[in-house]
Structures are given as structure tokens and as C-alpha cells.
Amino acid sequence: MNASTLPAPLPTSCDLLVIGAGPAGAATAAAAALTGTDVTLVDMQDFPRDKTCGDGLTPRAVHALTRLWGGDPTLPSPHTGDVGILAGRPEIRGLALHGFGGSVHSPWPEHPAFPPRGSAVPRTDLDDALVRFAASCGAQVVTGWKAVEVHHAAASTAGIVDAVTFRAGRQTHTVTCRTLVLAEGVRSGIARQLGVTWLRGLVHGIAARSYCTTPRGNDPWIHSHLELRDAAGTAQPGYGWIFPLGDGVNLGCGALSTSTRPAKVNVRKLLGEYADLVRPEWDLGTPTQVASALLPMGGAVTRVAGVNWATVGDTAALVNPLNGEGIDYALESAQDLVALLPDAVRSPDGLRHLWPAHLREQYGDAFSLARRLATLLTMPGLLAAVGPLGFRGPTAPVVMGAATRLMGNLVTPDDRDLTARAWLAAGKLSAAHDRFWHEDSRPLFG
Template sequence: MNNSSPAPSQSPSPAPLPDRCEVLVVGAGPAGAATARAAALAGHDVLLVDMQDFPRDKTCGDGLTPRAVHALSRAGALDLLDGRPTLGGLALHGFGGSVHAPWPDHGAFPTRGTAIPRTTLDAALRDRALAAGARGATGWKAVSVQLGDAAASGTPVESVTFRAGHGARQTTRTVACRFLVLAEGVRSGIARQLGVQWLRGLVHGVAARSYCTTPFGADPWIHSHLELRDADGVAQPGYGWIFPLGDGVNLGCGALSTTRHPAKVNVKKLLVSYADDQRDSWQLGTPERVTSALLPMGGAVSRVAGVNWAAVGDTAALVNPLNGEGIDYALESGLDLAALLPDAARSPRGLADVWPAHLRERYGDAFSLARRLATLLTMPGLLAAVGPLGLRGPLAPQVMGAAARLMGNLVTPEDRDLTARVWLGAGKLSVGHDRFWHPESRPLFGR
């Protein structure tokens, strides 16, 4: 298996930044790269800046659902999946049962999932953005934003200050911009300066990931284990995943957490126990490159836009609470934002209203319902009580088939089948409940 991270080139003196640009994208992951490429192709002067050199790693399951494959196609990058495994659906295990749920035959999405290491995917997407005409720079950390004069339409961002190097070799540079795109993730310092606050009281994820060798790396299913036990055999409130990569697997585990029901589990230790449990059936090697991360979910941030700035991808907490996937939303949000820039340039309020409204329309109902369901799963003992019904009951194939569709977010507003009608209707009820009963804690995608 060859999933070792290529050593990034550590430039002692990164290339200097320009004084100004039209569209400044901070963060060159999938969300930032998709925004930069689409904006550059539309004729904008784009600067794509990241604090790390590429290729670089990120804690991730590496899996792509059909929705993510579709988003890659929209981004003009479907060829990146040539030679990658074809994953036909979810194989769900636990509580004495197993169910294989193929991806639904949905006209809006392909029936193929796959997996590709983030070191490869992110570097390739960044290269596509640069090839489309965006300028790129690495090794610069965004440390502060400078605001213009307040007006009736709001206070715009005038420039961003970046820092590179350490000690005597430290240098700073300020770049003026017309639009600023925040794509660094939820821990972005400049996002916090602009009021993007992670609402930790809502559900979020804690996850660990590794790579393992196996002779079964070409298995055609994404495997998810809903019953995990630690080294002492005690059931833990988490789930495990195995994504076949062709020459090995990405193996990891995660847990859902809220302030009321925090995840009291060491996910790195749980990953080791999970690998031990699966070792014989998969003939696994020792887990390598184990990393962990906190994961914001379901739009759980307080603000996502101002007059001339907007948050995309993880910075806007665009992660599915039911499966932890964010690559599809990262690509979609980047492409959608780039398409809105011309309208924002002509509007007195710019992006301040149109971007939150777009995210609410596109994701609001589904995220509200998914947050509510994920929060229920954090309740001790609930999954153990309902899991056997879903995985061993007489309707298990039908129930898990619907679950695979919902976990992959493969429902569109145009769908009219029973599963879609129930899901879409429940989403609207969930949003109404949020607005009426919990206005102080609901994520608003901006006020």
C-alpha cells in the first residue's frame, strides 16, 4: 500500500504575495480550490493562499458518495477518479446483522462512490485552480483582516494580513481584495474575527483515521460498523468505517457529541481496538498515519457572510451530521459562491444576505433534521436499542436502503417518492421547530 504522505517542500522564503487581487481565497482545500477555479474561469483575478505547502494531509475518511462524485464532475475534475475503486453502496454491520445497501438509481447523481486519499485529491484540485488562471501561494498564514468604513450596507473587508516564517525570518504582507473567501476550516482565526463562531452546543463529530494494508483493498463496498467495543469489550458510542482504496483501506472511527451528551471516548484508542477487531476478516496490517480531528456539522456556525466576504466548506460547517462527509458540500459551496459573485458586485448588500439565503435554501431543511437525528444518537443506549431492529429485523434491507440514501444526502427537492416526501417534510417541520422553540441556539447561516 502506498498512501504515505509525500514530504511537502518547506520553502524557507515563500514567494511574495501581490499587493492586491479581486478575489482572495484563504485555504486551498476542496472548497477553496473549487471557488478559485470557477472564479478564475469566469474572468476574475483570483489569489489562492494556504498556510501549508502541498501536497499535505488532512484527517478524513477519503470516501466520496455519489453526490461528491457529481460535485467533482461539476468542478471539471471527474478524471481524477480514473483508476480509483468503484464503491457501489454501504455495507452496514452491527448488533448481529449486516445489510448491503446499494446506492439508489437517482437521475441527479451517479450510482458510483469511490475513495481517494486527501493528499492526492487536494493537491490535484489546487493544481486545477492554478491551471485555470488563479494565482497561488503557500506558506502564508492569514492573521488579521482590516475593515473599511461602515456604511448602510455594512462594513466591508478591505485587506488581509499574512505572516510567514518565524523569529528573525518572520515577515508579513497585506493583500487588498474586492472579495474574500474563507475556506480554512472552522478554526480559522480570521473567520472568528469576522464573527464566524462555532456553535458547540449543537452536534459535532470527533474522529480518528488511519491507513492499513490488506489484500481486500478492491472490495466494492463502503463498510460502516455501528457497534464498536473497546479493548475491554465494552460498547462505545461511536461508529467505524472502512473505505477501500484499491491498494489498502482507510480505516477510522468517529463519535457524535453535544454539550449535553459529550463523547467520552478516546477515538485514537477506539480506532486501535476497531482495527484489532477487524484484523482477521480483512487481514489488516498495523494502522499507520493515525490522526484525529474535531468536526463541525450541519451548518452549526453563527455567521457565514458579510458585504464582500463569505465562508465555504468546513468554515461554514457544511458537513453531513449523519455520515461526517463534507467534500461534496465543500465543492458545491465553492462552485455556487463563484457563480454568485457577479450579482453580489451589483448589490448594495453584496454577499451579506444572498449567501446565507442560498445556504438555507440549499441545505437548511436537511441539516436541521440531520442535526436533530444525530443529537438523538448521542443519547446513551439509544443506538443499542434501535440498532438490532434496523440490521436484523424483517424490513432491514428496506430501512437500511433508505438510510444509505439519506446518509449520502441523495434526496433532492424534486423527488416525489415516499422516502423523499417524508424526509423533505420532516426537514421543514424541524426548521419550524428550531425557529419557534430554540431561536437562541439554531444555526442561522448569518443574522
């Protein structure tokens, strides 16, 4: 590394240090900076940068983005004047679900909290816009530094974080902080040093994503194919998605996996077969920028906070096991954490119990049930057996309407309609079962 490629300098200290500048980290930095907090946001990569993702934004994600943006995200932010982050982006009306001899177009359901629209933005653009927004809000954004070591306060028996050391080439620099937020993902080295362990024995996802040209880039539906077959007509253990992006689509596929029933599928090969399957209908170009990733899900981590540190977004495995959606939870958890920081300062335990309790209240029951259902879907032949019931006959719109709501994360603890009550009650039973049987011998959101 020569002088011309040296990264920007890091500060010596800050009130709030955020590591990882994806949606969770950038939203944390922006929300905290708007309160007047001295925030430093650090990422090892320069922006814009790519991220393997489906690029979809559900109504819940649009709502969380609106809350952060300070108003309609298609318009300039009233906080900073930044250009609308969803300006000119597709307006998605709902899900189009395909498979088992049928197709159902299911609009987003009416909900008092969430808007009746979704969207889709390539993560290269979304993440870059959120980082620039955080900087406009007053956060100091520094890229090119990798966090390598966490330091604890002297004589601390509670594991209070005092500082983090970063490395860029042969340079190292240590930043002291009052509060640390981790947003790098569950495989972050700093997260592991603080005891954040990904429970890979629980259900997780494997996925591949690509970009394709098509004249249907402004299609108003997110398409999901729940039955995939190869060129020989053999059913494959995965599902496919198409997210319209305006000038093309994000096309990808994924599969669910556990340690006892690992997904025996090459998702990159499956993606190619899926593209061939839908090419005539969509007039698809050749898939480009193919990338794959593992996806922690359902809060499957053993620890999410200490006295003065906490995890948000993917680092806390805040991803829906039924659909792989995590941007909404990333944006929500970031803003919720910032709102709790004043209470944490007044408690000798800080965030150590406050943050796990909040995550359990907001997501614990739903994640428990979703993990259980997703685990069932890893059983060979189960989806093929029950799938036709949802796609055929007069009840298909009702069944798929409920499925759209659940797959879109559009149930909250405050909802009282029949679908919500059934889902929430089942979630409480599932969570109680987990606690009774000590699932994986370790508590989630611990």
C-alpha cells in the same frame, strides 16, 4: 527563515482572494478562474499535505467533482487537460452496514442527478490535485503564508472587507481584494475576526483515522460498523468505517458529542480496538498515520457572509451530522458561491443576505433534522435499542436502503419520491421548531 526557504511572493491586490486550499477553497478558485476572474488562492501549508478525513467520495461528491472538472473525472479535464482526478481510483457501489447481529449491503440508489458510483481518494492526493487544477484554470496559488488580520474599508458602516494581512516568519504582506472567501475551517482566526462563531453546544463529531494495508483494498463497498465493542465485549459509544483505497484502506472511527452529552471516548484507543476487531476478516496491517480531529457539523455557525465576503465548506460547518461527510458540500458550496457573485455585485448588500439565504434553501431543513437525529443518537443505549430493527428481518433491505440514501446525502429539495418527501417534510418541521424556539438563541447561516 532564510532566503532559500522564503515562500513565493503574494500579489498586492486581486479581485477574489480565497484563504484555505482544501476542496472548498481550491474549487472556489478553480470555478472563479474559469470565468476570467483574477483569483489568488492562499494556504499556510505547502502541498501535498495531509488532512484528517475518511477520504470517501459519495455519488453526490462525484457529481460535484464532475461539475467542477467539466466532465468525467476519470478522464482529463476538458478545461485544462489535467489528468483525471479519479483515474485508477476505486469504484464504490454502495454501503455495507454492519452491527446488531446483521450485515446489509446496500447499493447507491438510482437518482436523476447523481451517478451510481462513489470513490475514495486520500486527501493528500485529492487536495493536491484540486490545487493543481485551480492553478491550471488560471488561479494564482501561493502557499506558506498565514492570514493574520482582516482590514475593513475606510468609513465602511457595513463591515466591507478591504484587505487581509499575511505572515510568513518575520515577513508580513497585505493583499487588497474586492471579494474574500474563507475556506480554512470554523476555527480560522480570520473567520473569528469576521464574527464566524462555531456553536459547539450543538452536535459535533470527534474522529480518528488511520491507513492500513490489506489484500482487500479494491473491495467495492464502503463498510460502516455501527456497533463497536472492545476486547471485553463492552459496547463503545462510536462507529467505525473502512474506505477501500485500492492499495489499502482508510480505517477510522468517530463519535457524536454535545456540550450536555460529551462523548466520553478516546477515539484513538477506539480505533485500535476497531482494527483488532476487523483484522482477521480484512487481514489488516498495523494502523499507520493515525490522526484525530474535531468536526463541526450541520451549519452550526452564527455567521457565514458579509457584504463582500463569504464562507464555504467546513468554515460554514457544511458537514452532514449523520455521517461526517463534507467533501460534497465543500465542492457544491464553492461552485454555487461563484455562480452567485455576479448577482452579489449588483446588490448594495452584496453577499450578506444572498449567501445565507442560499445555504438555508439548499441545506437548512436537512441539516436541522440531521442535527436533531444525531443529538438523539448521543443518548446512551438508544442506538443499541433501535439498531437491531434495521439489521434483522425482511424489512432490513428497505430500511437500510433508505439509510444509505440519507447517509450518502442523496436527497435534494427537488426529489418527490416517498423517502424524499418524508425526509424533506420532517426537515421543514424541524427547522420551524428551531426558529420558534430560537435554538441556541442565534440563527444558523446568519
